[in-house]
Amino acid sequence: MKNVADKPAKLHIKKGDTVKVISGNSKGQTGTILRVLVDKQRAVVEGVNMITKHVKPSAANPQGSLEKREGTIHISNLMVIDSATNEPSRIGRKLNDKGKLQRFSKKSGNFI
Structure with a gap:
């Protein structure tokens, strides 16, 4: 039997919402939510908080590369745009x- 404490809290944001970043390095930027990580209370927002990811060499990409992608941002730093x-x-x-x-x-x- 599951405990009520095990259930994650409802969040004020959902995938597909348009949000504005209200604090942090990306303050003032807006974007659409691509993914919400409920257990960590973080979200991936399109075009916001860009990070550089090192991609290991593989058969398809023998050289390897540096890839720019969106990093996660805590949901407390996001505000839904009406x-x-x-x-x-x-x-x-x-x-x-x-x-x-x-x-x-x-x-x-x-x-x-």
């Missing part, structure tokens, strides 16, 4: 018309 106002907004959850919990923008009050 599609209605096109500005970053805090996120809440409330029941919609059908009685299902849905995310909404605290700035405009619109569902996301």
